[in-house]
Amino acid sequence: MIHIEGVEFTYPGHAFRLRVPRMRVGAGERVAIVGPSGSGKTTLLHLIAGILVPGSGDVSVGGSSLPSMRETARRAFRLRAMGLVFQEFELIEHLNVLENILLPCRISPAVRLTPGHRERARSLARDMGIERELNRYVRRLSQGERQRVAMCRALVLEPPLLLCDEPTGNLDPVTKEHVLDGLFAQVARGHTTLVAVTHDHGLLSRFDATIDFTALQTGGAP
Amino acid sequence: MRHILFLAWRYLAYHPVTTAILVGAVTLIAYLPMGLNILIARGADDLTSRAESTPLILGAKGSPLELVLRTLYFESAIPEGVPFGETGRDELLELARAVPIDARFRTRFSPIVGTTIDYFEFRNLRVASGRWFAMLGECVLGSEAARIAEAGPGDAILSASESVFDLAGVYPLRMRVAGVLEPSGTPDDRAVFVDIKTAWVIAGWAHGHAPLDGAASAETILRRDDREITANAAVAQYNEVTPGNVGQFHFHGDQNTFPVTAILVVPTDGKAATILEGRYVGADRPIQMVRPQVVIGELIGTVFTVRRYVVMALTVVGGATGLTMALVFALSWQLRRREFETIGKIGGTRRRIGLLAAAEILGVVIAGAVLAGLLVALTDGIAGWAARWLVRLA
Numbered sequence: 168m169i170h171i172e173g174v175e176f177t178y179p180g181h182a183f184r185l186r187v188p189r190m191r192v193g194a195g196e197r198v199a200i201v202g203p204s205g206s207g208k209t210t211l212l213h214l215i216a217g218i219l220v221p222g223s224g225d226v227s228v229g230g231s232s233l234p235s236m237r238e239t240a241r242r243a244f245r246l247r248a249m250g251l252v253f254q255e256f257e258l259i260e261h262l263n264v265l266e267n268i269l270l271p272c273r274i275s276p277a278v279r280l281t282p283g284h285r286e287r288a289r290s291l292a293r294d295m296g297i298e299r300e301l302n303r304y305v306r307r308l309s310q311g312e313r314q315r316v317a318m319c320r321a322l323v324l325e326p327p328l329l330l331c332d333e334p335t336g337n338l339d340p341v342t343k344e345h346v347l348d349g350l351f352a353q354v355a356r357g358h359t360t361l362v363a364v365t366h367d368h369g370l371l372s373r374f375d376a377t378i379d380f381t382a383l384q385t386g387g388a389p
Numbered sequence: 390m391r392h393i394l395f396l397a398w399r400y401l402a403y404h405p406v407t408t409a410i411l412v413g414a415v416t417l418i419a420y421l422p423m424g425l426n427i428l429i430a431r432g433a434d435d436l437t438s439r440a441e442s443t444p445l446i447l448g449a450k451g452s453p454l455e456l457v458l459r460t461l462y463f464e465s466a467i468p469e470g471v472p473f474g475e476t477g478r479d480e481l482l483e484l485a486r487a488v489p490i491d492a493r494f495r496t497r498f499s500p501i502v503g504t505t506i507d508y509f510e511f512r513n514l515r516v517a518s519g520r521w522f523a524m525l526g527e528c529v530l531g532s533e534a535a536r537i538a539e540a541g542p543g544d545a546i547l548s549a550s551e552s553v554f555d556l557a558g559v560y561p562l563r564m565r566v567a568g569v570l571e572p573s574g575t576p577d578d579r580a581v582f583v584d585i586k587t588a589w590v591i592a593g594w595a596h597g598h599a600p601l602d603g604a605a606s607a608e609t610i611l612r613r614d615d616r617e618i619t620a621n622a623a624v625a626q627y628n629e630v631t632p633g634n635v636g637q638f639h640f641h642g643d644q645n646t647f648p649v650t651a652i653l654v655v656p657t658d659g660k661a662a663t664i665l666e667g668r669y670v671g672a673d674r675p676i677q678m679v680r681p682q683v684v685i686g687e688l689i690g691t692v693f694t695v696r697r698y699v700v701m702a703l704t705v706v707g708g709a710t711g712l713t714m715a716l717v718f719a720l721s722w723q724l725r726r727r728e729f730e731t732i733g734k735i736g737g738t739r740r741r742i743g744l745l746a747a748a749e750i751l752g753v754v755i756a757g758a759v760l761a762g763l764l765v766a767l768t769d770g771i772a773g774w775a776a777r778w779l780v781r782l783a
Contacts, residue, residue: 213734218734238739246737253731257731257734259728260728261403261404262399266399272392274736274742276738276741320735
């Protein structure tokens, strides 16, 4: 599903340098990436998503090379092929829960909002236990509810790949378990490939594989 | 595009106060110059048409503008009076018709215009119900005046008290309504017309004597002997001319010396008008003859000049407001940069993000423009008041 080969990336004007000689994630796999803070895990997720483009090397998702795509095509590809869950949720304050979940259906000509999407959004909200909150503004929700809204938004277009950045970083232990139960149930149902960056070693048992980010950078990981 | 509009609408609706302020600013920027232009243009049209339909006005020396405005609109300051006797001078009557106008008094809501039947003929006014005034103390109401006073033929209305705290002053006159005029779309609609002599009764130059020998007046009599009847000092609240006391009313002094506000002069033709103007240029009396068209033309010229400056000022204020709005939007986008970045990270196109920002501005501008359009339509609807507004402004 994901092939990374010889990727190097630097932020302009920064000394930080990310180097990933090789990384493979198979379709339907659930992979956790662990590593110290500031080591570049989020940057790697952004490279996989095509939000960032490497200075050299190749990142391909589902056989499509992201660096060789034009910006517009890469955005359209990302919208159709990937769901993203951000560490800070990044929900839109002036939209209610349902509108936030359906946001990916409104922001690009690559996707048309259909009644099927609406039904999918309601179904996801039901599965995640937030169906009663659909008409509420997100600022009125708890952290756990917001995280679930962010996950529903990432899954609404049924992407084959789900990228999560610290999906439980802001949650208390009880909420965390509820959220993860919902997330893994959806992933299993859709045979979705899951790549999650996490600090929480307690979560690792839920994943098929764990990538040590430090080892990954030295070529010691798959 | 509908999704962009939807998202823009949701943002604007989520911030109703900010949106309302921005829409209000756009509305004012758009409306003020247009509304002002409409009011002034319509006002100028009304003023001009009224002035064009009045060939000449004879009045006392003083402000020609006040004389014209009071004579045509029954508004503005009351000019010095001109003797009624001027209406009968040969030098005038051989070339024109003279119609006296006494427009000093008011009812509670409307101006009272003392004149003669000739005025109605000159202005082409017709009675819609009732008849013309025929007796001292009767009045004919303009259509608007009748509506405001809720009065019709057979009712009575009072002139406004001129000196409430002066017990020796002139009492209001209770006037019987003889008829109501058809609407004419002119200031005549708002006036209460009386015979010129009735206006003089209101002015206190004519009066009657209350009969004390009837049974009805028994309560007011303090003492009676063969030679004299003494009544108490009960204050009458108003005067009234009735068929019973009309014979008692009489004028003190020479009526030719009674002042009227102005005399409408209707020359037989253009040449007569020119000759008359020449005659009155060097008159040995404190009088003047003016062409309303010229006087109103000067007024409108002044108003248009003021309008130009006001529109210039509004343009500058509008520009500053526009820049402030641009700053508000720029700051808003700065604050929402993360939101736009998120949309981009999810897969939103740059074009849609740009359109979203533009749609929010467009939404505000369109809402402001629609409101401004409604206000313009409203202004157009009430522009009939514009002439009165201009007259009061003058």
